[in-house]
Amino acid sequence: MEKKRKSGALRMPYLYDRYIHFATIVLVFFGLVMITSASMGLAAGNTISLVNVVAKQIIFSIVGYIAMLMVAKVFTFQRLRDNISLIVIATFVFLLLALAFPSVGGAKAWIRIPMPGGEVTIQPSEFAKISIMLVMAAYLCDLKMKKPTNWELIKTPAILIGSFVLIVAILQSDFGSAVVMLAIAIIIFLIPQHPQLTKYQKIVFLLIVAGIVGVVFLISPIGINFVEHLPLAEYQKSRILSAVNPFVDKYGAGYQLVNGLVSFASGGFFGVGFGNSVRKYTNFPAANTDFILAIVVEELGFLGFMVIFVCYGLIIMRLFKYAFKMKSEKGRVILIGTAMYILIHFIFNVGGVTGLIPLTGVPLLMISYGGSSTMAAMVAIGVSQAVISRYRQGDFE
Structure with missing residues (x-):
């Protein structure tokens, strides 16, 4: 634990992690630039439409940045305990309102x-996704007293998080977001060290291994026939089959993926030049959202991808650095939860647009067009910065 400075006048902004802050700003600015370029094709010469798209993203980015700074300043574990019920109610209300x-x-x-x-x-x-991290931190971390039964210990977070996931997966029919939410919850569930959680954590770990094996099986040539018998919608089956071989139906289910792969092949190491993408002027779906990485690589090449990769990597490594240093389980859940939130989005998006895994419709955080994903990612980083700041200030170990 770092000791407090004797002056007591240490200003909070200096306790934030500057590397995380800088990498976040670079990602958001880079995203704005690439959204502008990728949206040119979708605007089809309509300048007003292009300005509208870019203006919205700028506004969301500014609001997200302000929210990030505010959350980093005011978030504490005490406020989390006092307001967790309000956070849960608000999450339910807005999920159902949609x-x-x-x-x-x-x-x-x-x-x-x-x-x-x-x-x-x-x-x-x-x-x-942020609510899931906060619920887990509030109800399962730093517990000193034993609960009457194992079920009493996990009942509240299991019901709340399970309800969030089911609403998104079944009622909203947003399977990609539900998978990300479930993945975040499962991974950070392994962090708390309460003895009565051990049995459940072993089960969850086995489920993770089984899930990875299952995905590898489904996208393998052996699993193709099995996919046809799964209780999934036709478009979901098509996404899995397209990941195995998008050229089987290159003008149908595989059209988007094939165009993305062509963009990757065209970009090479240095790209064709900023703004010079050909693919974005064709009928290329989601060029500025889920498939924006294809436009980035086409125009800026492998170097453009490395800008994103390095910034994400820097944020994730710094979050893990502090998570491993602190003893607070709440702090570790929030930091690792944020890191996994960013990493899972990265893996799902990059894996989807390159055909390594089925498409999930998951955006590339702070790069893809979308105010909600940009603001949510920045708020999550703000919560993590608050944890880092207070750890460095000496508020907890």
Whole structure:
């Protein structure tokens, strides 16, 4: 534990991790630049449409940055204990509110707010990922007293987090977000060291191994026939089959993936030049959202990808560095939860657009167009910065 300075006048901003702060700013700025470029094709010469897209992302980025700074300043474990019920209620309300709005792509995952010149959409499931980390930290970490039964210990977080995931997966039909939420919950569940959790943690670990083996099996040539018999929607089966071989249906289910692979091949090491993507002017779905990485690599090449990779890597490594140093389980859950939130999105997005895993519709955080994902990622980083700041200040070990 780092000792407090005698002056007592140490200002909080100097206790934040500057590397995380800098990498976040670089990612958001890089994302704004690439969203502008990728949206040119979607705008189809409509300057007003392009300006509208870019302006929305700039506003969301500014709001996200302010929220990140505010959360980093005010978040404490005491406030978490006092307000966890409010956080849970708000999460339920907004997840259910999204069901009242029209579906997009088969999913009822967005709240639509009419605004002059268009509308603003909010995706509550992005913020529910943060709620999952906070629920786990509030109910399962740093427990000193034994509970009457094992079920009493895990009942509340299991019911709350399970409900969040089921609402998103079943009622909202947003399977990609539900998988990310479940993955975050499962991984950080392994962190608390309470003796009565050991049995459940062993079961969860085995489920993780089984899940990885299952995914590898499904995307292997052996698993293709098995996919046809799974109780999934046709578009979900098509995504799995396209990951195995997108060229089987290159003008149908595999069209998006094939175009993404062509963009990767065109980019090479240095790219064709910023703004010079050809693919974005074709009928390339989600060029500025889920598949923005294809445009990044086409225009800026492998070097453009490395900007993203290095910034993500820096944030994740710094979060793990502090998580391993501190004894506080709440702190470790929040830091590792944020790191896994970023890492899982990265793996799912990059794996999906390169055909290594089935497409999940998961955005590349702070790079893809989308206000909810950008703000949620920055808020999560703000919570982590608050934990780091107070650890460095000596508020806990």
